[in-house]
Amino acid sequence: MPVKGRRSIAICRRCNGAIAVRIVSDGSIRPIGTGTHCSCGGDSFDVIGSPESVPNDSTE
């Protein structure tokens, strides 16, 4: 069954660190494993790549 939200990689605008994120259906970007913020406390992210290139059923 499909996972709610798609996973991607984003760059934190505060610390420029790459983090795994989940893009939820309402468009929000949620870092995986750190709640709603980067571990540095930043809450703005630039998602890398197009969402279309990251299938929900990734075999990662």
Ligand SMILES: [Zn+2]
């Ligand atoms: Zn950060």
